[in-house]
Amino acid sequence: MAFLRSIRPDEDLEVIRGQTLTLRQPAVVDYAEWAELRALSRAHLTPWEPTWAYDDLARPMYRRRLRAYAKDIRDDASYPYFIFDAESDALMGGITLSNVRRGSAQTASLGYWMGAPYAGRGHMRAAVETLMPVAFGLLRLHRIEAATMLSNIASIRVLESSGFTREGVARAYLKINGRWEDHLLYARVATTPISAAPRQGGGA
Numbered sequence: 383m384a385f386l387r388s389i390r391p392d393e394d395l396e397v398i399r400g401q402t403l404t405l406r407q408p409a410v411v412d413y414a415e416w417a418e419l420r421a422l423s424r425a426h427l428t429p430w431e432p433t434w435a436y437d438d439l440a441r442p443m444y445r446r447r448l449r450a451y452a453k454d455i456r457d458d459a460s461y462p463y464f465i466f467d468a469e470s471d472a473l474m475g476g477i478t479l480s481n482v483r484r485g486s487a488q489t490a491s492l493g494y495w496m497g498a499p500y501a502g503r504g505h506m507r508a509a510v511e512t513l514m515p516v517a518f519g520l521l522r523l524h525r526i527e528a529a530t531m532l533s534n535i536a537s538i539r540v541l542e543s544s545g546f547t548r549e550g551v552a553r554a555y556l557k558i559n560g561r562w563e564d565h566l567l568y569a570r571v572a573t574t575p576i577s578a579a580p581r582q583g584g585g586a
Contacts, residue, residue, distance in 0.1 A: 395407075395455075395461065395516065395520065395521075398463065398512055398513065398516055399468070399512075400468070400508060400509070400511070400512030401468070401508070401512075402467070402468050402469075402505075402508050403465055403466060403467055403468050403474070403505060403508055403509060403512065404465075404466045404467075404468050404471075405463035405464070405465060405466075405477065405509065405512055405513060406463060406464055406466060407451070407455070407461075407462060407463055407464075408447070408448060408451060408462060408463075408464050408476075409448070410445070410448065412464060412473065413441055413444050415472075415473045416444065416464070416473060417439045417441075417444070419473055419474075419475075419497040419499075420438075420439055420497075421439055422497065422498060422499070423497045423498040423499075425498075426497075426498035426501065427495055427498075428559055429558075429559055430495075430531060430534055430537070430558065430559075431495070431558065431559065432556070432557060432558060432559070433557075433559055433560050454480075458482055458484070459480075459481070459482050460478060460479065460480040460481070460482060461478065461479040461480075461482075461490075461521070462476065462477075462478040462480075463476065463477050463478065463513070464476050465477055465496075465505065465506075465509045467505075473497070474496060474497055474499075474500040474505055475494065475495050475496035475497050475500060475505070475506065475509070476494060476495050477492070477493070477494040477506075477509045477510070477513055478492070478493045478494070479491070479492060479513070479517055479521070479523075479526070480493060482521075482523070487524075487525070488522065488523050488524035488525065489523065489524065489525040489526070489527060490517065490521075490523050490525075490526055490527070491526075491527050491528065491529075492510070492513075492526050492527065492528040493528070494506055494509065494510070494537075494540075501536065502536065506536075506540045507539075507540050507543055507544055510540060510541075510544040511544060514526070514544070514545075514570070518572035523572065524571065524572050525569055525570070525571050525572070526546075526569065526570045526571075527567070527568070527569045528541055528546060528567075528568045528569070528570075529552065529555060529556065529565040529566065529567050529568070530565060530566050530568070531558065531563050531564070531565055531566075532551070532564055532565070532566055538566065541568045542568075544570070545570050546568040546569060546570045547568060547569060547570065548566055548567070548568055549567045549568065549569055550566075550567050551564055551565070551566055551567065552564065552565050552567055555567075
């Protein structure tokens with residue numbers, strides 16, 4: 383743990399403010415809006431996600447997620463965020479840096495989801511562009527990896543338009559909606575210093 387503490391940033395990472403959206407770590411008060419958006423977007427999301435549990439949208443399950451998120455953040459293992467419209471403060475989706483590996487790797491995996499009403503409008507690309515300076519700057523990561531199904535054209539466009547390079551195909555990489563699916567593997571590497579990260583702020 384001493385090594386982990388030595389590489390954790392001193393800055394508050396609870397909120398990351400971009401030009402058109404805000405990334406904020408999930409909170410108890412977000413439950414109702416999150417559950418409503420996920421339920422509304424179920425048909426849109428399930429082809430690209432692991433099979434939902436029967437109680438996936440229940441409040442107790444959400445609280446368990448929050449406890450797991452809090453532990454992961456403390457352990458420098460994962461950084462989950464909800465995506466909010468900067469003007470209306472409406473919840474639009476989520477984005478996460480997970481599986482953080484330190485030492486000689488300094489790597490994390492990028493994952494995301496966008497609610498059906500907000501899909502196809504460029505919001506996810508904006509969210510990725512908002513998070514990357516923090517990943518390479520404050521979190522001092524060197525490499526961000528991402529994987530997407532071969533048929534997920536929208537996700538491929540997000541990654542390729544956000545500076546990610548396709549590196550190959552992983553067969554039967556993840557079990558998605560009950561089936562083992564091949565995935566395209568992407569990565570983005572910090573090759574130049576980050577001169578300015580998005581403004582940081584507390585929860586208020």
